[in-house]
Amino acid sequence: MINATHEAVMVDEVLENLVFKQNGKYIDCTFGAGGHSLEILKKLGEEGKLVSIEKDKSATLKLSSDFTEDDRFELIHDSFSNLHNIFANEEIDGILIDLGISSTQLDDPNRGFSFQSNGPLDMRIDTSKGLTAAEWINSATKKEIEDVLWILGQERASRKIAGKICDTREKNPIKSTKDLSDLIISCVFKRSKKHPATNSFRAIRMHINDEIEELQKVLEAASYVLCCGGRLAVISFHSMEDRIVKRFFQGKDRLNSKVEFKYFKEKFLKPTMNEISTNPRSRSAILRVAEKV
Ligand SMILES: C[S@@+](CC[C@H](N)C(=O)[O-])C[C@H]1O[C@@H](n2cnc3c(N)ncnc32)[C@H](O)[C@@H]1O
Known part of the structure; x- marks a missing residue:
């Protein structure tokens, strides 16, 4: 069954720390189900503007009238890595990046993101481009698979899983989320309540969608x-992403940019216990907000 809802995480914290100018210009890089975008629009004044970006075409198709009838809003189907080209010569007051995928995508078996239900092993956020997870897993070398599982998933059984994938696909290609999940379960010693395929599925999704790049x-x-004084808010869901954001704000591991940032109030924020109890998927969220100096 497709769960059509995605509950936006840390909404109050995002609004309080990001939206500081009523009639400012804001970008939501990860529109998803529009939860953050809608709340940002509510906080903006009549002259404010919000442009949202979304890589998944299907998430941009059925917009509610809250968006279609609001002149202050625009939605662009693109990758957020194109931000610089889309907004060349513009000065933006605040940018939100809410990483990962939405519950709507995760809970749809046809997208192949989850081991909780059976479906085609796709995992592409933009389904019009690139290799599906099945195409990749049935063609990558053992070493490539092992590296992805180890580096992006910190999966201790990466070597064993990669070996089993290569042996299995010689007889039968791995086509579905169940094929992959069963194979991983047979390789991983269950240590905690966490499903044994959690790390591997996340790693493969991150690889298929070039999420780190x-x-x-x-x-x-x-x-x-961003304009000087403009704010960047990033919500990440695991330590590898958060480390990249933290080091970026510290001026480390940059590609080119020399722009300096300073934290706005705390270095990071976590969801409240109350939010975690009503939306358990928020539990690993970590929000960092910094200001361009
Ligand atoms: C966690 S969800 C965002 C949920 C959203 N904040 C809300 O309130 O509904 C992340 C969204 O970002 C999108 N996404 C992931 N990578 C992207 C990229 N490189 N460019 C644009 N959108 C991306 C996903 O398709 C997904 O819809």
Whole structure:
């Protein structure tokens, strides 16, 4: 069953720390189900402007009248790593990046993101481009698969899983989320309540969608597009992404940009216990907001 809802995380914290100018110009780089965008629009004044970006075409198709009838809003189907090209010569007051995928995408078996239900092993955010997870997993070398599982998933059984994938696909290609999930379960010693395929599925999704490169590029682009004093808010869901954001704000591991940022109030914020109890998927969220100096 497709769960059509995605509950936006840390909304109050985002609004309080990001939206500081009533009639300012803001970008939501990850429109998803529009939860953050809608709240930003509510906080903006009549002269304010919000442009949202979304890589998944299907998320841009069924917009509610809250968006279609609001002249202050525009939605662009693109990758957020193109931010610099889309907003060349503009000065933006605030940018939000809410990383990962939405519950709507995760809960749709046809997208192949989840081991919780069976479906085609796709995992592409933009379904019009690139290799599906099945195409990649049935053609990559053992070493490539092992590296993805280890580097992006910190999966201790990466070597064993990669070996089993290569042995299995010689007889039968791996086509579905169940094929992959069953194979991983047979390789991983279950240590906790976490599903044994959690790390591997996340790693493969990140690889298929170039999520680390996309993040590095959007941070760099945001540093050019923001006005001085403009704010960048990033919500990440695991330590590798958060480390990239933290080091970027510290001026480390940059591609080119020399723009300086300073934290706005705390270095990072976590969801409240109350939010975690009503929206358990928020539990690993970490929000960093910094100001362009
Ligand atoms: C966690 S969800 C955002 C949810 C959203 N904040 C809300 O309130 O509904 C992340 C969204 O970012 C999109 N996305 C992921 N990578 C992207 C990229 N490189 N460029 C643009 N959108 C991207 C995903 O398709 C997904 O819809």
